[in-house]
């Protein structure tokens with residue numbers, strides 16, 4: 001990354017509007033379109049020589065070869081010695097036997113999922129509860145919220161993720177046990193939150209025959225009494241946070257129909273095809289990733305805001321928090337050495353225009369620069385053109401204000417500008433464009449990980465907390481068994497305060 005330093009100094013030494021003015025065809029040179037999605041990087045603080053240097057980094061780090069290895073099912077998840085074949089869930093682009101077998105398994109699982117959904121439709125079930133957390137929750141939630149205009153209303157879908165009993169009791173108060181089905185989604189089938197919530201639902205429903213499961217641990221699901229014909233597979237070659245495209249999308253397919261689900265997959269497949277075939281310089285995922293690497297390593301920005309200007313995408317920042325931060329929150333390389341530079345940034349954000357009235361002040365005038373991804377939708381799905389025009393005007397105004405700033409004699413009223421952003425525009429929010437957008441981020445994460453030499457498909461960092469929670473579950477009733485003195489004292493404090501009156 002050291003070679004980026006002179007480029008960074010040059011770009012930081014200039015205001016963003018000057019940089020843009022210097023390159024008359026900057027919009028065309030920095031904008032790429034893939035199917036229903038257009039991304040414009042003109043407002044990043046990267047001049048043409050810096051962009052060329054970044055492409056050189058990508059070449060040296062073997063990005064093109066790594067993309068081929070991903071699609072062909074090579075064991076790119078080295079700490080677990082597995083491939084990461086989420087692309088095989090939606091695309092048939094690979095020629096290796098392992099990728100083709102994965103694709104065939106995915107198709108077969110979708111056919112079984114369609115049958116189970118048909119049976120549910122023919123039943124008296126009105127409500128479906130998706131029980132799962134992390135990758136077994138966020139993707140389906142995001143998709144159902146994003147595509148809610150397409151929901152014919154046959155089922156109400158609910159999500160139960162946290163182990164907090166308030167969530168379960170609040171939800172169950174609204175439901176009829178005789179008309180509710182549960183889909184237990186857990187790749188491992190050992191996630192405590194999901195198993196406890198499943199138990200709560202089981203006791204409340206009093207029957208097993210409306211329990212479905214999606215898991216890679218079929219034996220465990222069977223041992224908990226779920227019938228084999230209602231268990232859909234996951235595989236160790238799909239990471240939880242990359243699994244929306246599998247039967248983990250059960251509740252999406254149930255609510256919106258298989259046809260919509262297939263369209264979501266087709267949108268992702270279109271992005272796959274582009275990423276697999278486009279040369280580095282015209283590859284949207286590579287460009288998105290190189291901008292992220294530039295902002296993180298060359299310019300030193302340590303957070304990144306995701307700002308969808310569409311209420312239906314309000315959950316996108318939360319979805320990307322898991323995708324990006326679980327994948328890129330690593331400080332050791334795949335070879336076990338310390339990573340010599342900063343890796344994934346903190347991802348945060350929220351939907352416009354609400355965010356303009358909360359944290360945008362800090363983005364405009366705060367001491368930290370936060371690079372941003374704005375996401376706008378050209379065509380709305382409501383009947384109020386006035387509102388949509390106002391929404392788009394706000395989106396454009398904010399991106400312009402961040403880039404150009406405005407001078408002021410009074411420093412308190414001056415806008416520094418030069419705050420970088422990428423503008424991603426979808427033609428409309430459709431299953432295809434959503435699929436393409438999510439796949440773009442997946443591939444960008446993979447390319448970033450390749451450049452940093454880290455594994456984006458494991459998450460060892462979350463294990464320690466899980467182990468400790470299991471131990472402390474007992475210690476809460478017998479504090480003397482807690483090894484850590486502060487934890488012991490906190491348990492005492494909790495016990496004292498938990499006494500009624």
Ligand SMILES: O=P(O)(O)OC[C@H]1O[C@H](O)[C@H](O)[C@@H](O)[C@@H]1O
Nearest residue numbers: 134135136186187188191240462
């Ligand atoms: O699907 P499960 O095995 O229940 O896992 C659910 C979640 O558990 C952990 O927290 C992992 O960090 C996540 O990546 C995963 O998505």
